[in-house]
Amino acid sequence: MIYLYRAVALEYVDNAHEDTICWPGMSLGRGSGYLSRSSAKNAGIRSGFEFKLVRSAPVKFPVIPEVEVAELREQINELRAARA
Numbered sequence: 420m421i422y423l424y425r426a427v428a429l430e431y432v433d434n435a436h437e438d439t440i441c442w443p444g445m446s447l448g449r450g451s452g453y454l455s456r457s458s459a460k461n462a463g464i465r466s467g468f469e470f471k472l473v474r475s476a477p478v479k480f481p482v483i484p485e486v487e488v489a490e491l492r493e494q495i496n497e498l499r500a501a502r503a
Contacts, residue, residue: 420477421477421478421479421480422456422474422475422476422477422478423453423454423455423474423475423478424453424454424455424456424458424459424460424472424473424474424475425446425447425448425453425454425459425472425473425475426446426447426448426454426459426460426462426463426466426470426471426472426473427443427444427445427446427447427470427471427472427473428441428442428443428444428445428446428447428466428468428469428470429443429468429469429470429471430443430468430469431443432468441466441468447462447463447466447468447470448462448463448466449462453475456472456474459472460472
């Protein structure tokens with residue numbers, strides 16, 4: 420199973436002097452919030468805020484059948500030939 424993680428703030432911080440605002444439940448790190456476990460942990464540590472790691476539901480990535488991949492390659496090659 421594959422899981423994605425995010426670092427979530429546990430504290431409220433409003434430090435206008437340093438332009439820092441944080442609230443409980445705020446995702447730390449990337450805008451999407453979902454990262455590998457180690458990246459989420461590093462994002463939480465780098466933030467300087469108290470945090471916890473939250474794990475997503477299991478992620479299932481779609482798999483394209485080989486037939487579709489071959490068709491897509493053929494279409495790409497046709498487009499490249501037409502452009503040349």
